[in-house]
Amino acid sequence: MSSCPDCSYVEEQVKEDGRYEVIDIGSHVRNLKEFLMLRDCNEVFDEAKKAGAIGIPCFVNEDGTVTLNPEDVGLRSCPVEDGMACNIDGTGC
Numbered sequence: 266m267s268s269c270p271d272c273s274y275v276e277e278q279v280k281e282d283g284r285y286e287v288i289d290i291g292s293h294v295r296n297l298k299e300f301l302m303l304r305d306c307n308e309v310f311d312e313a314k315k316a317g318a319i320g321i322p323c324f325v326n327e328d329g330t331v332t333l334n335p336e337d338v339g340l341r342s343c344p345v346e347d348g349m350a351c352n353i354d355g356t357g358c
Contacts, residue, residue: 266291272322274343275335285338290321307331 266272267289279285290300304310304320309331313320324338325331335342 266319266321269319269321271343275322275340278335278340303331309333 268291272289276287279287288296288300290296300321300323303323303325304314309323310320310333313333320333322335323331323333324335326338332338
């Protein structure tokens, strides 16, 4: 989602790298529906939901496994000091 600082940080890393496909869930309602189906049915998102987070960016591997950790797919997480807070209460993303 382009308004998510963590997503933007990931997108910069994968720009022009054909190993990754970026799907912006905010660009079309169809993308959002697909993400919500994944989020509602996958336990990887349980902790994110408990914390009031959306669970993005998320990464779906070729084998169908899902992770919320950029390092699991060879990327870096957004440094805390660089990211803007996107939670309603200002505590992060």
